Amino acid sequence: MKCKQCVFRSVAAHTLDSRELEYLSVNCAEVRMKAGEIVIKEGSLSSHIAYLKDGLVKIHKGSSREGDHLLKLAGNGSYIGIQTILADRIHQYSATCLSEVRICFIDIRSFRELLKRNHEFSYEVILYLCRDELNYFDRVTALSNRQVHGRLAHALLYMSAMVGSSGDKSFRMPITRKELASMINASRESVSRALQEMVRSGMIWLDGRNIRILSEKLLHKISESG
DNA sequence: GCATTAACCACAG
DNA sequence: CTGTGGTTAATGC
Numbered sequence: 204m205k206c207k208q209c210v211f212r213s214v215a216a217h218t219l220d221s222r223e224l225e226y227l228s229v230n231c232a233e234v235r236m237k238a239g240e241i242v243i244k245e246g247s248l249s250s251h252i253a254y255l256k257d258g259l260v261k262i263h264k265g266s267s268r269e270g271d272h273l274l275k276l277a278g279n280g281s282y283i284g285i286q287t288i289l290a291d292r293i294h295q296y297s298a299t300c301l302s303e304v305r306i307c308f309i310d311i312r313s314f315r316e317l318l319k320r321n322h323e324f325s326y327e328v329i330l331y332l333c334r335d336e337l338n339y340f341d342r343v344t345a346l347s348n349r350q351v352h353g354r355l356a357h358a359l360l361y362m363s364a365m366v367g368s369s370g371d372k373s374f375r376m377p378i379t380r381k382e383l384a385s386m387i388n389a390s391r392e393s394v395s396r397a398l399q400e401m402v403r404s405g406m407i408w409l410d411g412r413n414i415r416i417l418s419e420k421l422l423h424k425i426s427e428s429g
Numbered sequence: 430g431c432a433t434t435a436a437c438c439a440c441a442g
Numbered sequence: 443c444t445g446t447g448g449t450t451a452a453t454g455c
């Protein structure tokens with residue numbers, strides 16, 4: 204399969220002309236992976252960056268003592284490991300599949316070469332990185348100055364936006380309680396309790412990983428006030 | 430002091 | 443993997 208025919212082609216890749224697409228074709232490869240498989244591993248050498256065509260992965264980073272923190276979920280159209288283009292040659296975080304996934308691995312030198320050659324391409328990549336960073340600002344501010352309920356509410360809304368269908372407010376959480384806890388810097392027990400309290404107060408319906416947001420308004424309020 | 434919040438531990442589905 | 447209950451430490455009236 205050539206990049207030219209790929210229906211998952213990124214916004215950035217749409218700026219490439221046919222010669223550049225041909226160049227990309229010979230320097231990337233599509234891979235399919237299953238849930239639980241590792242896309243990139245923190246501390247390993249970054250020879251390629253990954254472009255997520257389809258599926259969901261978690262981005263996580265772990266220190267030996269703290270265990271690992273879930274930094275974000277990455278959906279269709281995400282670049283994984285792209286920061287190593289300009290920074291280290293060692294991956295600074297891990298990415299693990301949460302569902303079946305289709306991923307393109309692009310040779311890092313080729314990617315760099317395209318950035319140099321094609322300004323439109325670079326521009327799109329910069330846009331992506333800016334949006335990504337703003338998302339992080341959002342998440343970091345949500346984590347400070349808020350208590351578990353507020354952080355959890357924020358995370359639920361985040362997941363809803365990430366994996367939920369647009370109309371319906373019910374979805375299946377892609378991660379375990381432990382992972383959810385590591386995402387909002389709380390203990391597993393606190394997350395369990397907070398979830399049950401949200402059920403009791405009628406703002407969500409819950410059955411295992413299946414969740415329905417009953418009062419998005421209230422959840423927003425709690426996510427903002429703490 | 431007393432109340433609130435949340436982590437840690439243990440144990441049971 | 444999850445939920446619950448008891449305990450404990452920190453923090454704010």
